[in-house]
Amino acid sequence: MSARRDKHDAGRKIRGAAPRRGRGSEAAPARIEGLVFAGHAGGLPKVESTRPRAPLRAGLEAVENWMQAVITNAGGLGDGERSADARRHIDRGAGTIEQVILPSRNQSSRERLQIYANAYFWRLIDILGEEYPTVRQTAGPRQFPRLAVEYLKAHPSRSYSLNFLSVKFPEFVRSGATRLPRREFLADIATVERSMEDVFDAPDVKPLTPKEWKRIPMSAWMSKRLRMTPAMRLLELRYPVNEYISDVREGRKVEFPRKAEQRLIIFRRNFSVWRAPLTPIRFKLLSALQSGATLPEAFAACAALKGFDAEKFTGALKEWFQGWASDGLFCGVE
Amino acid sequence: MIVPNKWGFPDLGLGVGLRTVHYDYILKKRPRVDWFEILSENYLDTDGRPMRILEQVAERYPVALHGVSLSIGSTDPLDFEYLKKLKRLAEKVQAHWLGDHVCWTGVAGRNGHDLLPVPLNEETLRHIVKRIRTVQDYLERPLILENASTYVTFANSTMPEQEFIARMAEEADCGLLLDVNNVYVSCRNHDWDPWAYLDGIPYHRVTQIHLAGHTDNGTHCIDTHNARVVDEVWKYYAEVHRRTGGRATLLEWDADIPAFPEVHAEVLKAKKFRREAMKRERAAR
Ligand SMILES: [Fe+2]
Numbered sequence: 001m002s003a004r005r006d007k008h009d010a011g012r013k014i015r016g017a018a019p020r021r022g023r024g025s026e027a028a029p030a031r032i033e034g035l036v037f038a039g040h041a042g043g044l045p046k047v048e049s050t051r052p053r054a055p056l057r058a059g060l061e062a063v064e065n066w067m068q069a070v071i072t073n074a075g076g077l078g079d080g081e082r083s084a085d086a087r088r089h090i091d092r093g094a095g096t097i098e099q100v101i102l103p104s105r106n107q108s109s110r111e112r113l114q115i116y117a118n119a120y121f122w123r124l125i126d127i128l129g130e131e132y133p134t135v136r137q138t139a140g141p142r143q144f145p146r147l148a149v150e151y152l153k154a155h156p157s158r159s160y161s162l163n164f165l166s167v168k169f170p171e172f173v174r175s176g177a178t179r180l181p182r183r184e185f186l187a188d189i190a191t192v193e194r195s196m197e198d199v200f201d202a203p204d205v206k207p208l209t210p211k212e213w214k215r216i217p218m219s220a221w222m223s224k225r226l227r228m229t230p231a232m233r234l235l236e237l238r239y240p241v242n243e244y245i246s247d248v249r250e251g252r253k254v255e256f257p258r259k260a261e262q263r264l265i266i267f268r269r270n271f272s273v274w275r276a277p278l279t280p281i282r283f284k285l286l287s288a289l290q291s292g293a294t295l296p297e298a299f300a301a302c303a304a305l306k307g308f309d310a311e312k313f314t315g316a317l318k319e320w321f322q323g324w325a326s327d328g329l330f331c332g333v334e
Numbered sequence: 335m336i337v338p339n340k341w342g343f344p345d346l347g348l349g350v351g352l353r354t355v356h357y358d359y360i361l362k363k364r365p366r367v368d369w370f371e372i373l374s375e376n377y378l379d380t381d382g383r384p385m386r387i388l389e390q391v392a393e394r395y396p397v398a399l400h401g402v403s404l405s406i407g408s409t410d411p412l413d414f415e416y417l418k419k420l421k422r423l424a425e426k427v428q429a430h431w432l433g434d435h436v437c438w439t440g441v442a443g444r445n446g447h448d449l450l451p452v453p454l455n456e457e458t459l460r461h462i463v464k465r466i467r468t469v470q471d472y473l474e475r476p477l478i479l480e481n482a483s484t485y486v487t488f489a490n491s492t493m494p495e496q497e498f499i500a501r502m503a504e505e506a507d508c509g510l511l512l513d514v515n516n517v518y519v520s521c522r523n524h525d526w527d528p529w530a531y532l533d534g535i536p537y538h539r540v541t542q543i544h545l546a547g548h549t550d551n552g553t554h555c556i557d558t559h560n561a562r563v564v565d566e567v568w569k570y571y572a573e574v575h576r577r578t579g580g581r582a583t584l585l586e587w588d589a590d591i592p593a594f595p596e597v598h599a600e601v602l603k604a605k606k607f608r609r610e611a612m613k614r615e616r617a618a619r
Contacts, residue, residue: 056489060458061409063488064441064450072446102487105525106553112523115485115556120446157445160403160416163379165447201380231382271383 056100058090063100066090070097071117072156074149077110080117121145124152124165131166132193134241134248135173135186138256143180150178163201170194185256188237192245195233195266196273202231207328216333221295227332228290231268234283237261242277269328281305281313282320286329336579336615337537341476341509343431346396346582348601350594353587357387359594367395367598371584372427374401378419392427398478398542398582399424400511403445404434406465406479407452410441414472421473430582431541433478433511436462436499453488454498459505466506478541479503480511483519483548483557495520496534503539510535513544514570515563515586519555532570537577545571545601546586560589562600568607576611 058066066089073080080086081096092099101109125148129136136144151172157165173180174187207229216224240262247254263283266275278286281302288298302313324330347368352360359365370391377388391397403416424432437449452458470477481499493501503510512535521528547561563571563585574581585601 058490060407060453060461061441063453063490064407064409064438067450068441068444068446072444100489102489102491104487104523104554109486112486112554115554116448116450119448123447157440157447158443159445160405160413160439161375161379162447200382202382204381204385268382271386 056090058100062089066096066100067113067116071113072120073117074121074153077113077117121149121152124157125149127162128152128166128169131197132169132190134189134193134245137248138182138186138189139180147173147178147180163197166194166197182256184259185239185241188239188241189245191235191237192241192264192266192275195235196275199231199233199266199268199273202229202268205229205231205331208325208330208332210325213325220333223294224333225292225294226289226330227334228286229267229329229331232290232329233266234278234287234290235264235266236283237264240277242275245275267327267329274327281308285320286324335577337577338579339509339541339581340538341541343509343541344582345580346398346430348604349396349582349584350597350601351400351584351586351588352388352391352397353591354384355591356594356597361387361390363594364394365594365598369396369398369430369582369584371400371586372397372429374399374420374423374432375403377423378416388427397427397429398584399427399429399432400480401432401434402447402449403439404469404477405437405439405445406434406469406477407436407438407450407458407462408441409438409461410443412465412468417469417472424473424475431475431478431509432473433480433509433542435480435482436502437482449482451482451484451486451488454491454493454495456492459498459501462502463506466502466508470506470508476507476509476541478509478511480513480544481516481520483513483516483523483555485523485554485556487524494526494530494534496531500534500536503536508539509541510539511542511544512540512574512581513546514574515544515546515548515567516557517570518564518567519548519557522550522555528566528570529573532573535574537574540574540578540581542582542584543571543574544584544586545604558589559586563603568603571604572607572611572614575608576615579612579615580608 066086069083069086069089070077070080073083073086077097081094086096090096090100097113098109101113103109104112125145128148128151129144139147151166151169154172154177155168159165170187170190173183173190176183180186238259238261240257240260242262242264244254244257263278263280264275265278265286266273268274284302284305285298288301293301302308303310349369349371350367352370352372372388377384399420401420405413420432423429435449436452438452439448439450440446452462466477466479479502481495499510502508517528517531520526521531545563545567546557546559547563549556549558549560571583583601583604585597587597587600591597
């Protein structure tokens with residue numbers, strides 16, 4: 001591949017056994033355009049239990065469902081306590097939190113529960129930010145948490161694994177479900193960063209070795225299909241985001257690129273993730289092969305492109321295939 | 335009296351939690367660490383670099399698995415897809431044991447990816463015991479469950495946490511991972527007596543010990559795993575060592591992680607506390 005290649009070598013960020021609670025916490029309530037989840041007690045006056053506490057007879061299922069509804073409400077604890085979702089499980093009016101959660105010597109019931117509410121949003125915002133560092137940087141410190149919270153409200157995690165938390169994030173950014181400047185540009189970046197994650201974790205399938213290549217008879221090439229590595233994505237984008245992503249990730253100061261189509265390959269080699277732009281014809285050829293076309297079918301698809309030059313194409317094929325083979329893109333013939 | 339481990343699980347010595355930032359150092363320098371603890375979820379759904387590194391680490395060092403997603407306290411059904419992957423991973427890396435926390439992570443099909451506390455009462459106890467038994471039958475080995483750091487207590491709790499944990503372990507016949515930093519954090523947050531807590535633990539079930547640092551906010555402590563172990567926690571560690579004669583010990587460092595030698599040096603401090611504890615134990619006899 002002749003064009004500039006960009007390598008992404010970071011390991012998967014480890015999610016430790018200690019859920020992050022450090023940010024936006026007690027000292028500096030972070031208010032994000034009307035969202036008060038990291039604020040203090042959800043904007044409600046303290047209802048510290050002056051009234052006697054009636055014994056709580058709620059069962060485990062009710063307590064858990066109630067607590068989840070209260071601490072995951074983006075409007076804060078007060079909104080959470082008043083929400084139908086919480087009241088369906090436990091409802092003791094304005095002081096429900098005080099009826100379920102005990103105060104400590106130093107903290108009210110609400111202050112204590114707030115620790116879990118802060119942790120919920122900030123932890124997941126941080127994780128989205130780690131997976132989409134260029135989206136985070138481009139959207140900025142005000143827009144990104146807002147976007148992340150909107151996403152988490154629409155798509156709360158439903159898996160034991162954080163690996164699947166943000167699978168729908170690019171689609172969500174593109175969809176217009178939330179107000180967002182530079183939407184298309186951000187959606188393209190998100191698409192690339194999502195693909196990098198997918199390629200990073202994809203199944204490990206051994207590529208064809210030069211010896212195995214030589215053993216394939218010429219006659220086979222006309223009818224068989226090349227099996228492509230699962231650790232590869234081909235993307236068609238509306239903005240040239242490839243260089244932009246590298247610049248941002250490497251801390252260089254950059255300007256937003258002008259709208260211009262870009263085709264990208266993202267693949268894994270020796271367990272590092274690489275990105276490189278592709279010309280329209282090479283993109284067409286690889287896409288055809290990836291979708292299961294035989295070589296003649298793939299060549300025909302290329303020949304249908306505007307400005308196709310048969311002589312140039314034939315002359316370049318060998319070099320292209322050698323490059324792709326040494327990048328480990330092919331793992332079998334079937 | 336020194337209490338041996340019920341299942342004969344070995345004292346693996348002084349280990350460190352495997353973290354991404356140390357991958358290169360560990361593979362290149364092959365430090366003489368006794369063992370590594372692996373965060374299960376980071377390896378369940380990847381066939382990339384993390385898995386290749388884990389294979390190399392497991393080839394050279396003893397490992398144990400530590401998870402955060404079992405959600406043993408949740409009233410949602412158990413996730414057998416998760417358990418299947420966990421079992422496969424444990425076999426693949428020949429984990430000495432596998433553990434998780436006494437907590438829940440979500441209900442109604444959702445996951446908050448946090449270790450949430452349960453009300454400590456008879457209903458919760460029955461519920462958790464039943465689920466531990468199911469999981470142990472499926473995994474064909476004892477679960478090693480850890481006391482989590484907690485920040486709230488419930489109005490419908492009816493027993494001290496150490497009593498809950500002791501009864502849970504007895505009735506479900508499971509093992510325990512005693513996190514002495516979590517004992518410190520929870521006792522500070524809830525005005526509990528840490529020595530009464532330590533006194534209530536059934537030590538024949540303790541298979542592993544966690545050490546870690548925390549953040550002290552004055553009014554309460556947060557289990558941030560971003561600092562050295564505090565003196566008070568070392569005292570608890572020495573006490574546990576005096577009672578057990580040595581259990582696999584592991585330092586957790588998850589934020590503001592220093593270079594590997596510094597993390598390793600922190601857990602090696604345990605040697606001194608182990609020696610002193612044994613001296614005291616011999617003197618008392
Ligand atoms: Fe721990």
